[in-house]
Amino acid sequence: MDKSLLRQAIVAKLTAELDTLTRAALMAREEATSEESKAEGKYDTRGQEAAYLAEGQARLALELQETITTYQALSLREFSPGETIDVGAIVTLKARGKSSAYFLGPRSGGLDFEIDGRALVIVTPQSPLGRQLPGRHVGDTVELPGRGGPVPHQIASIE
Missing domain, CATH: 3.10.50.30 (Transcription elongation factor, GreA/GreB, C-terminal domain)
Structure with a gap:
């Protein structure tokens, strides 16, 4: 199997996931800073909840970007039948x-x-x-x- 095709497929899937997550984080950030999310009482936490959501999604997006970078740099060698299994096999x-x-x-x-x-x-x-x-x-x-x-x-x- 051509492992470069596998790497391309992995990076493409992760990049699509990153794009979706980035859009969701931006929407949550917009919600958190929106005038409509301003607290209307002491129990109204919509803005705060949206801010927490945006922060979590941004953190996940950063992890996903690190994963993409890891796969782009991963050495993909062929293993011979007598070799031991390792990352990349x-x-x-x-x-x-x-x-x-x-x-x-x-x-x-x-x-x-x-x-x-x-x-x-x-x-x-x-x-x-x-x-x-x-x-x-x-x-x-x-x-x-x-x-x-x-x-x-x-x-x-x-x-």
């Missing part, structure tokens, strides 16, 4: 006749993509699966939660 797991692919990324776990017809989910080293992957090899087993308890998944490939 695409890992395919197999269990019960089905396979699933994961990208071990530095941030934004849970985002999912389809690249070249292949579904992929980002996991981070802080996630339950992401904590199990670093240092593992093809053929090793990791466990994912299932309905009846943990389900062993074999590492089928590392890219």
Whole structure:
């Protein structure tokens, strides 16, 4: 898989999310400073609530921008089958006749993509699966939660 396409897809999705969040933060800021939000009594906190919302959204936007910068700078190398898993690896797991692919990324776990017809989910080293992957090899087993308890998944490939 061309990891540069994956990076482009990740950055595009995060940039779209950043644009939406930035617009929402600006709207909340406008609401907080609007004449209509001025307190009409001691229990009227609309303006203050809007200010808190704007501050939180601005903080999230800054974190999102840092995530975009992190992905833009991330070294995306190909992993050979004998290597151990590390950040930047695409890992395919197999269990019960089905396979699933994961990208071990530095941030934004849970985002999912389809690249070249292949579904992929980002996991981070802080996630339950992401904590199990670093240092593992093809053929090793990791466990994912299932309905009846943990389900062993074999590492089928590392890219």
